[in-house]
Amino acid sequence: MTGSREQILARIRAAAGPGGAGPADRDACDAGYAALPRGYLRAHHDPGSHDIVALFAERAADYTAVVRVVPRAGLAAAVARTLAARAAAVPGPIVVPGGVPEGWLAEVPAGIGLARDAPPLSAAELDRAAGVLTGCAVAVAETGTIVLDHGPGQGRRALTLVPDFHLVVVRADQVAADLADALARLDPARPHTLVSGPSATSDIELIRVEGVHGPRALHVLVAAGGPPGTD
Numbered sequence: 001m002t003g004s005r006e007q008i009l010a011r012i013r014a015a016a017g018p019g020g021a022g023p024a025d026r027d028a029c030d031a032g033y034a035a036l037p038r039g040y041l042r043a044h045h046d047p048g049s050h051d052i053v054a055l056f057a058e059r060a061a062d063y064t065a066v067v068r069v070v071p072r073a074g075l076a077a078a079v080a081r082t083l084a085a086r087a088a089a090v091p092g093p094i095v096v097p098g099g100v101p102e103g104w105l106a107e108v109p110a111g112i113g114l115a116r117d118a119p120p121l122s123a124a125e126l127d128r129a130a131g132v133l134t135g136c137a138v139a140v141a142e143t144g145t146i147v148l149d150h151g152p153g154q155g156r157r158a159l160t161l162v163p164d165f166h167l168v169v170v171r172a173d174q175v176a177a178d179l180a181d182a183l184a185r186l187d188p189a190r191p192h193t194l195v196s197g198p199s200a201t202s203d204i205e206l207i208r209v210e211g212v213h214g215p216r217a218l219h220v221l222v223a224a225g226g227p228p229g230t231d
Helices: 004-015 023-034 052-062 072-089 123-128 179-185
Strands: 066-071 094-096 114-116 131-134 138-140 145-148 165-171 193-195 200-202 208-210 217-224
Touching: 004 023, 052 066, 052 138, 052 217, 066 072, 072 094, 072 131, 072 165, 072 217, 138 179, 145 179
Parallel strands: 066 217, 094 114, 094 131, 131 165, 165 217
Antiparallel strands: 138 145, 145 193, 200 208
């Protein structure tokens, strides 16, 4: 009898070690597994033929995130407008982690308080904040997901979970086509937080409640144009 079942059982027998199949059998199983045809589609959105930045913006907005694609030259002005609107609606400072480029903050009005997380702010101070501004490690176009690895400009995990408002800047060159592409760009040794829209949950009656496990409001500025790595 041949087929997937026999191949799986053969691999189990080969992996059993002493008393089971020998090294030659294990090598033969590994070779057979490697030879299996894999003609399936590995990616749905080839960056060469798809506008993955536009796709990311569309998919992120599907989660009720507020998404705007802005030119890099206008990023500071977009950050200032977004934070000014938030400050007018909700009192409290905007938390800015270490590593956020100063160019992002160049046009923020003087009346908006910026709180630096050094030394680390307490949970109570984060809860009183009007929001937080961060960058990200990578974004996934296919799922509209933002990935934080909590490196420079992203801060510790509490910064993006406790405040009720999160403004995240995504550079166009940080947008990956799909999850496989995104994972290939990430350091597996770092902690990762995947954000797909504002925090929301529902009970058995499907009553939706937002802001339970993280920010109730997620705003995304996608900085397009300009050479990679510039701010």
